[in-house]
Amino acid sequence: MSTHALPSREYVLDALHEVIDPELGYNIVDIGLIYGLEVADNLIKVTLTMTTPGCPAQDYIMEGVKQRGLRIPGVQDVDIHLVWEPPWSPQKMTPIAKAHFHIEDDTP
Amino acid sequence: MTAIENAVPAVSDRLSRWTLLIFACALVNFLLGQALIVAGVTWPEVAFTAGSTLAAVHLITLGWLTLLMFGALFQFVPVITTKPLLNQWLSLAVLILVEFGLTGMTVGFLALNRGASGLARCLPFGGTLVLAGVLLAMGNIVTPLLCSRPLALPGRFVLAGLAFLLATVLLGFTFALALSVPAFTPLAAPLLASGVGYHVLAGLGGWFTLTAMGVSYKLLPMFMLAPEERGWWGECVLQFGISGFGLSVIAGLLSVWRPQAVLLNAVQHLGWLAIAVAVMAYLIDVLRLYRTRKRARIELHNRAACGAFLSLAAALVIAVVLVASHRLAAYAPALVLLVLFGWLSGLGLTQLYKIVPFLTWITRYGHQLGRDAVPRVQDLVDEARTSPWFVIYFLGVALAALGAFINVAYVCRTGAAVSAGATLGLGFEYWRAWRGHYAGRTRPATPIPPPYLSRGGPAP
Numbered sequence: 404m405s406t407h408a409l410p411s412r413e414y415v416l417d418a419l420h421e422v423i424d425p426e427l428g429y430n431i432v433d434i435g436l437i438y439g440l441e442v443a444d445n446l447i448k449v450t451l452t453m454t455t456p457g458c459p460a461q462d463y464i465m466e467g468v469k470q471r472g473l474r475i476p477g478v479q480d481v482d483i484h485l486v487w488e489p490p491w492s493p494q495k496m497t498p499i500a501k502a503h504f505h506i507e508d509d510t511p
Numbered sequence: 512m513t514a515i516e517n518a519v520p521a522v523s524d525r526l527s528r529w530t531l532l533i534f535a536c537a538l539v540n541f542l543l544g545q546a547l548i549v550a551g552v553t554w555p556e557v558a559f560t561a562g563s564t565l566a567a568v569h570l571i572t573l574g575w576l577t578l579l580m581f582g583a584l585f586q587f588v589p590v591i592t593t594k595p596l597l598n599q600w601l602s603l604a605v606l607i608l609v610e611f612g613l614t615g616m617t618v619g620f621l622a623l624n625r626g627a628s629g630l631a632r633c634l635p636f637g638g639t640l641v642l643a644g645v646l647l648a649m650g651n652i653v654t655p656l657l658c659s660r661p662l663a664l665p666g667r668f669v670l671a672g673l674a675f676l677l678a679t680v681l682l683g684f685t686f687a688l689a690l691s692v693p694a695f696t697p698l699a700a701p702l703l704a705s706g707v708g709y710h711v712l713a714g715l716g717g718w719f720t721l722t723a724m725g726v727s728y729k730l731l732p733m734f735m736l737a738p739e740e741r742g743w744w745g746e747c748v749l750q751f752g753i754s755g756f757g758l759s760v761i762a763g764l765l766s767v768w769r770p771q772a773v774l775l776n777a778v779q780h781l782g783w784l785a786i787a788v789a790v791m792a793y794l795i796d797v798l799r800l801y802r803t804r805k806r807a808r809i810e811l812h813n814r815a816a817c818g819a820f821l822s823l824a825a826a827l828v829i830a831v832v833l834v835a836s837h838r839l840a841a842y843a844p845a846l847v848l849l850v851l852f853g854w855l856s857g858l859g860l861t862q863l864y865k866i867v868p869f870l871t872w873i874t875r876y877g878h879q880l881g882r883d884a885v886p887r888v889q890d891l892v893d894e895a896r897t898s899p900w901f902v903i904y905f906l907g908v909a910l911a912a913l914g915a916f917i918n919v920a921y922v923c924r925t926g927a928a929v930s931a932g933a934t935l936g937l938g939f940e941y942w943r944a945w946r947g948h949y950a951g952r953t954r955p956a957t958p959i960p961p962p963y964l965s966r967g968g969p970a971p
């Protein structure tokens with residue numbers, strides 16, 4: 404099973420675009436929930452946050468990331484770290500998501 | 512591949528399992544209460560204190576609004592505290608106790624209409640079941656609240672609201688004993704004669720309004736992407752709200768036995784002033800929340816909620832005018848109608864339009880995330896189809912309130928019929944969301960992903 408080459412970080416990020424925050428209705432990568440991503444030794448390490456602490460969809464989003472990660476050829480495990488610092492804000496969205504939600508860009 | 516298929520429990524701890532069932536029962540109670548009004552067997556056709564009016568009032572206050580609040584709090588308190596409920600099964604027990612208790616109370620109230628027959632004993636019996644349900648619900652909700660330190664502003668509103676709920680139910684229970692058990696009548700007669708207003712104030716004000724304020728302080732920023740921190744302003748709303756409702760209810764109740772006491776009268780007026788300040792400060796804060804939101808295009812539930820906030824503002828202005836002109840007693844029923852239907856039920860119906868699809872998504876689609884294409888929460892509803900129902904609902908409420916204030920019964924009933932029709936229409940839309948009626952139409956079409964799935968900006 405581990406005959407596949409390791410996927411690139413870009414490839415993994417692309418795949419994670421298929422996981423959505425159900426409430427905002429947008430993929431978690433462009434919303435800015437992924438704080439960090441490492442790919443090494445058939446293992447993906449994802450550091451992520453949620454838009455609000457205790458969100459009822461939290462478990463499902465984390466499991467969604469895990470499941471999507473495991474579907475990438477060559478990946479054997481997905482390690483997820485949920486963090487609350489720094490807290491998420493709409494400014495963490497990518498320009499395309501900001502445009503979608505009509506959010507003004509505060510970044511200087 | 513590591514076997515982690517079942518890493519998430521079949522139903523997450525964060526999901527309140529019985530909330531959707533509680534909502535469904537609550538909505539049926541609301542429709543039953545509205546049906547009694549439309550049928551013309553309640554105020555304004557008959558006395559406000561008639562048994563049939565009381566039956567309708569409690570179907571709406573206990574059966575609809577209290578259950579709605581419980582259902583929402585069972586879901587929402589673990590969200591704000593990140594602590595679980597005491598026990599999920601308690602939520603089901605609460606539903607059963609309140610439903611059976613309410614049935615007993617309704618039979619008892621209707622029996623009062625026909626003179627205190629033996630059936631009127633159902634009133635305190637039903638009240639006992641309701642009291643038991645309320646105590647269980649409080650235990651379920653207060654446990655996570657007390658485990659969470661420091662408790663955020665919304666949670667403190669909820670704690671205060673629950674204290675008023677207990678006061679309301681205990682007072683109601685005393686009335687029920689006085690009305691149906693002759694041995695109690697002399698003891699509680701003064702309270703029944705002039706204390707009912709404080710039962711109403713503690714229920715509609717302390718319990719519903721404070722809790723609704725707290726819940727909205729969490730939900731509005733969350734869904735509109737507005738700043739959640741309310742600072743000293745939010746603290747003022749809470750402190751003025753608690754002291755306002757607290758002082759006016761306590762001083763009012765004491766004045767039942769000492770009606771001439773000048774001090775009690777002054778304290779009561781001070782309480783009313785504090786309530787007015789709290790409501791005004793809250794409405795200004797809500798306006799600021801809408802103005803400072805990051806999400807430019809807000810969803811229907813937040814747009815429609817403006818009808819509820821307008822109703823609260825109207826109720827505030829009318830109440831101030833009535834108190835200042837010493838005419839509150841004459842128009843109190845009309846004011847109760849505006850608060851119950853416009854502010855509280857209006858807010859409830861609009862927020863359900865978000866909560867039902869959200870819980871539906873979690874229950875039905877959450878597990879497919881990452882494995883398959885899933886609909887978004889907004890794909891479960893059809894806003895264009897639903898928004899007319901909200902407009903009709905609030906127009907109906909406005910008409911009913913107008914009829915109530917000018918004392919023209921048929922105008923009031925027509926308005927009530929219009930809003931009841933709209934409630935039914937909204938009920939169908941919640942049902943469709945739950946059944947996934949709209950979900951199929953908007954499923955993301957692969958292989959071309961919709962914009963919300965496609966790659967957008969630079970890598971993090």
Ligand code: HEM
Nearest residue numbers: 559560564565568572638641680683684686687707711714
């Ligand atoms: C959240 C809980 C409750 C709320 C918001 C509430 C609200 C109200 C309101 C608005 C009225 C005035 C209606 C009218 O005069 O037509 C009323 C009266 C009354 N309530 Fe409640 N109620 C609650 C719980 C209870 C309970 C648990 C009982 C106990 C069985 C009860 C017993 C009564 C009685 C007996 C009256 C009529 C007193 C009279 O003869 O005027 N209530 N309540």
